[in-house]
Amino acid sequence: MTRWHFRRRASESGKPLTQSIDASAIRREWLCEKSESEINALEITVDGLAVSLGDVFELSIASSEDTQIVIEGELDEVHGLGTLHDQGDFRIVGNAGHGIGSGMTGGTLSVDGDAGDYVGGPYGAHKVGMAGGVIKITGHVGSYAGHRMRRGVILVHGNAGQMLAASAVAGTICVGGHVGQYVAVGMKRGTIVLANSSGLVNQADEMGGTSSNRFSPPMRFDPAFLNLYRDPMFDEITLSLRQLPVFRTRADRTVGGLGEVIFPAGAELAIDV
Amino acid sequence: MSDGKLGENNGDLLQINGVRIEATFAEAFDMKATRIIITAMDEIWAEHAASAMSGFGTSVIDCKLEIDVERRLFPIETPDGRPGIALLAFAMSGSELEKQIVRRAGQCVLTCPTTALFAGLPVEGVPRDKRMPLGKSLRFFGDGNQISKVIDGTRYWRIPVMDGEFICQHEAPRTAGIGGGNFLLVARDIMAASRAARAAIGAIDSMPDVITPFPGGVTRSGSKVGSKYKSLIASTNNEYCPTLRGITNSQLGEGENAVLEIVLDGLTFESIADAMRRGITAACESCGEHGLVAVTAGNYGGKLGRHHFHLHEILS
Incomplete structure (x- = not known):
């Protein structure tokens, strides 16, 4: 097995580090067939211009027990990391840009920090988002996390922005912090687990009760299947669900959806009909 | 049907707590x-x-x-x-x-x-x-x-x-599994046979990779292959039925009036052999001086199943 370690260079040809970088070409499947020099020569897009990967990242390759890709440095404006990731670990040390884990099909993508919008969303113009694997984010995520998600798990320790799981077809998203507006809009199937239901309450309040058009009346629910997740981060995020009564609402009814939002006591009255 | 000749001196004696262990084997099948x-x-x-x-x-x-x-x-x-x-x-x-x-x-x-x-x-x-x-x-x-x-x-x-x-x-x-591991507890009476069988099952119960599927882990209706009735593929094991002594060929001697069988299925040969060893030992130790006379096993001459559990090898 191989470990590819990319460290973002402190400066790129004298330019400041605030450039927008499309790093979606860094993929395990491609890396494992290439030599170090070929990888360094890979063209990626920086502010719309083609730049060699080696000019932006310093690469080191080592043998490893597991397949591992590690990216670290100033990554806030580095987008598309973990795109189409299929197996092994893809670790991002620091805050990541938008579109991480796009079209991912397997393996684990972890972020030691925050991530931008469209976590686990579709790749490019594809219609379906993440289709497998696990994304773990220790910080917050932006809007549209799990957009059009089809399978897999997204764990967010912090807050999630607007449109969480919008148009999701299946999969599981677990958020430990607050959630923004329009949770589960257009969601057909899939599971959202909210450890903190206050975001859902605020949303229902702001919508003046019309949220019941999208959500079914919350019902007490025994989420026994959550016990099947043996990930320590999952256990940590869902601690409140083991300590409080749990409710479930189905969403999004406006599209005939059979998705579900599972949350601890607190939000059930706000979104009741 | 068993080829073990209960009561015969076959020159290969083994006893546990006074209980005769027959020089025979249990024959088991692939399942x-x-x-x-x-x-x-x-x-x-x-x-x-x-x-x-x-x-x-x-x-x-x-x-x-x-x-x-x-x-x-x-x-x-x-x-x-x-x-x-x-x-x-x-x-x-x-x-x-x-x-x-x-x-x-x-x-x-x-x-x-x-x-x-x-x-x-x-x-x-x-x-x-x-x-x-x-x-x-x-x-x-x-x-x-x-x-x-x-x-x-x-x-x-x-x-x-x-x-x-x-x-x-x-x-x-x-x-792949193995079915049909077995041993027979030959006793003076049903009380002794029952106590011995329960002691054996008590020893086997907690063992992994093996089960004893009959009621309480024990069966009284050991069978032979075939029957005089064409529709039956199995029928009573005449040779170990005490009430048939004298009218059919019997493997039971004087004072051997009740037989109970323990059938074992397991995931591996070793798991069955280990369970047989523990079960037989427990039965002999608890009832050896209280009515358990002999331990034997059922087989078909080695022609039907490829897994043979020789009692003396298991217990040696």
């Missing part, structure tokens, strides 16, 4: 096996489901499946962290095993309050044609409302039922 795990809200519901699932599962002769509780599991040992029970099931073919397990799961576990059903053998790396459907078939009971979850590469189904959800693993692997 297909699987392990399933039933969990529930508490031990009581898990026991009910396991009891129903393993009912009418004593012998493949007419039950088509030999199934019994392997052991009780602590919550920490089960996939969903609830109390559970592991069962082992054996059948003569993969297709029969598949047919019986899914039927029983549907009627005995799906129906039992608060239960969930999981594979007890690792699925990873098992070829698709060696896997049996569990939730793969049972999910249709959800009538379209069932929910699939793939967790750590394993698919589970959440099927809506009246107490919430029935959680069921998609499929369970099957593996």
Whole structure:
């Protein structure tokens, strides 16, 4: 097995580090067939211009027990990391840009920090988002996390922005912090687990009760299947669900959806009909 | 039918606590096996489901499946962290095993309050044609409302039922097993035979990878192959029926008035051999001076099954 370690260079040809970088070409499947020099020569897009990967990242390759890709440095404006990731670990040390884990099909993508919008969303113009694997984010995520998600798990320790799981077809998203507006809009199937239901309450309040058009009346629910997740981060995020009564609402009814939002006591009255 | 000549001096004597161990062997067959795990809200519901699932599962002769509780599991040992029970099931073919397990799961576990059903053998790396459907078939009971979850590469189904959800693993692997390991406890009377059998089962009960599928782990109706009636494939074992002494060829001597048999199915040769050793030893030690006269085993001359458990080798 191989470990590819990319460290973002402190400066790129004298330019400041605030450039927008499309790093979606860094993929395990491609890396494992290439030599170090070929990888360094890979063209990626920086502010719309083609730049060699080696000019932006310093690469080191080592043998490893597991397949591992590690990216670290100033990554806030580095987008598309973990795109189409299929197996092994893809670790991002620091805050990541938008579109991480796009079209991912397997393996684990972890972020030691925050991530931008469209976590686990579709790749490019594809219609379906993440289709497998696990994304773990220790910080917050932006809007549209799990957009059009089809399978897999997204764990967010912090807050999630607007449109969480919008148009999701299946999969599981677990958020430990607050959630923004329009949770589960257009969601057909899939599971959202909210450890903190206050975001859902605020949303229902702001919508003046019309949220019941999208959500079914919350019902007490025994989420026994959550016990099947043996990930320590999952256990940590869902601690409140083991300590409080749990409710479930189905969403999004406006599209005939059979998705579900599972949350601890607190939000059930706000979104009741 | 046994080739062991009870009461004869065959020049190969072995005794445990005064109990004669015959120089014979148990003959066992290749079978297909699987392990399933039933969990529930508490031990009581898990026991009910396991009891129903393993009912009418004593012998493949007419039950088509030999199934019994392997052991009780602590919550920490089960996939969903609830109390559970592991069962082992054996059948003569993969297709029969598949047919019986899914039927029983549907009627005995799906129906039992608060239960969930999981594979007890690792699925990873098992070829698709060696896997049996569990939730793969049972999910249709959800009538379209069932929910699939793939967790750590394993698919589970959440099927809506009246107490919430029935959680069921998609499929369970099957593996090679061995059925028909056995030993016979020959005693002075039924009280002694019963005590010896219970001591043996007590020693075997907690052992992994092996089951004793008959009621209480014991059978009194040991059988021989065939019958004078053409429709029967098995009939009573004349040679060990005390009431037939004098009218048919008998293996029983004077003062040998009751015989009970313990049949064992296991995942490996070693697990059965180990269970036989422990069971026989426990029976002899507890009843050797209290009516247990001899221990023998049933075989078919070595012509039908390729697994031979020689009592003297096991106990030496």
